[in-house]
Amino acid sequence: MVKHMLVVGVLLVVAASTPGAVRRPQSQHARVVEVTAQRFEFWPSEIRVREGELVELRIRSDDTMHGFRIAGAGVSLIVPKRGKGDAVATLSGTSPGRYTIECSRMCGAGHNFMRATLIVEPSRAGDTP
Numbered sequence: 001m002v003k004h005m006l007v008v009g010v011l012l013v014v015a016a017s018t019p020g021a022v023r024r025p026q027s028q029h030a031r032v033v034e035v036t037a038q039r040f041e042f043w044p045s046e047i048r049v050r051e052g053e054l055v056e057l058r059i060r061s062d063d064t065m066h067g068f069r070i071a072g073a074g075v076s077l078i079v080p081k082r083g084k085g086d087a088v089a090t091l092s093g094t095s096p097g098r099y100t101i102e103c104s105r106m107c108g109a110g111h112n113f114m115r116a117t118l119i120v121e122p123s124r125a126g127d128t129p
Contacts, residue, residue, distance in 0.1 A: 030056040030090060037079050038062035040110030042101060047116065051096050051123040059087045067104030070118055076104060096122040 035057055036043045049055050059068050059079045066079040068087060077087040103114035 030054040032056045032058060035059040035068075035116075036062055037066040037068065037103065037114075040103075040108065040114045042068075042103075042114065042116035045116045046119065047101075048119045048121060049091075050121055052092060054090070054092050057089045057091070059089070060085075064107055065105060066107050066114070067102075069102050069104040071100040071102060073099055073118075078105065096120050 031049075031053065033044075033047055033055055035047070037059060038061060047055075047057075057068075059077065061079045061082050063082055065081045067076070068079050068089070069076045070089075070091075073091070075089050075091065077089055079087045097120055099118040099120070101116040101118055103111055107114065
């Protein structure tokens, strides 16, 4: 089992314990983080989130097609080349730690150096994500 995991997916509606009643989750809007992939770098090169915070990563390329993988987190996307749209990942950091973001599609001579870091910081008592 992977020690550090990020939950990627969709929020579900939770049914209340009272029969026939449905409780909808409080509206939690995702914080949007714009990420740019270009010529062997991701910008920003460091993304910080709080444990449990809902984050939407919108990744766009300023040149060719790239890959976007968060190692150990089950996130792997293809980022279309410039002008062809964005790749989007929604995640909620559940385990504090550092995660390597890497280009997972050969994009040129500097491909092996195309890295960034996702840092999931622990929540403090009383914090709400």
